[in-house]
Structure formats: C-alpha cells, structure tokens
Amino acid sequence: MALKSKETLNDTYQYWLDDVIVAPAYGQIQHPFTGLIKKIYDASLLIEVTDYDKEDTITITEMNHRAVVRMDAAEIIKKGPKPPEKDEDES
Numbered sequence: 001m002a003l004k005s006k007e008t009l010n011d012t013y014q015y016w017l018d019d020v021i022v023a024p025a026y027g028q029i030q031h032p033f034t035g036l037i038k039k040i041y042d043a044s045l046l047i048e049v050t051d052y053d054k055e056d057t058i059t060i061t062e063m064n065h066r067a068v069v070r071m072d073a074a075e076i077i078k079k080g081p082k083p084p085e086k087d088e089d090e091s
Contacts, residue, residue: 015040015071018080023047023069028059035067037080045069 015021019037031053039046049065060067 015045015074015076016080016082019076020050020078020080021045021047021069021074022077023067023074026069026073029056029067030059031056033060033067034077035065038066041068043071045071045074047074 015037017037017040020034021037022032022034025031025033029052033049033053033056034051035047035049037045038048045068047067047069049060049063049067052060
C-alpha cells in the first residue's frame with residue numbers, strides 16, 4: 001500500500017508498533033493479559049505478552065510470550081511512539 005505524500009502511518013492505521021494493549025482470555029489463556037504490539041496483520045495483532053495472571057504462566061511460557069489477538073478484541077491502553085512520516089521521494 002503506497003502512502004500519499006505527507007500522510008503518516010498513524011492516519012492509515014488504528015494500531016501501531018509498541019502500543020500497549022489489553023486482550024481478553026482466549027484458547028488456553030484463562031485470564032486477560034497485557035502486551036506490546038510487535039506485528040500488525042490485516043485483522044489481527046502479534047503481541048509480546050508482558051503482564052499476565054499467575055495461573056497462565058505455563059501457557060504463556062509455552063507460547064514464548066507471544067499471542068495473536070483479533071483487532072476487534074484488543075483495547076489500547078497506551079499508545080506507542082509515533083512512526084516517522086514517509087518522505088515524498090520514497091516509493
């Protein structure tokens with residue numbers, strides 16, 4: 001997807017890298033958890049899990065502290081740093 005001149009990634013996407021989100025329990029994870037967005041897909045987010053319930057320790061460890069969360073299930077609790085603006089001469 002090509003960005004128009006002076007358009008930032010923030011204008012295009014609701015989520016961006018390093019946003020802190022809270023996600024609901026799903027699958028083997030029994031409690032809501034918090035994490036940082038590490039990759040953005042079309043309808044989901046790859047999350048590095050940073051805070052979770054003690055009961056989910058084994059599951060989170062088995063998942064290597066990573067989880068894929070649906071965008072509509074994630075709630076942003078802290079925005080990450082803004083991405084740089086794309087220069088007009090970049091393609």
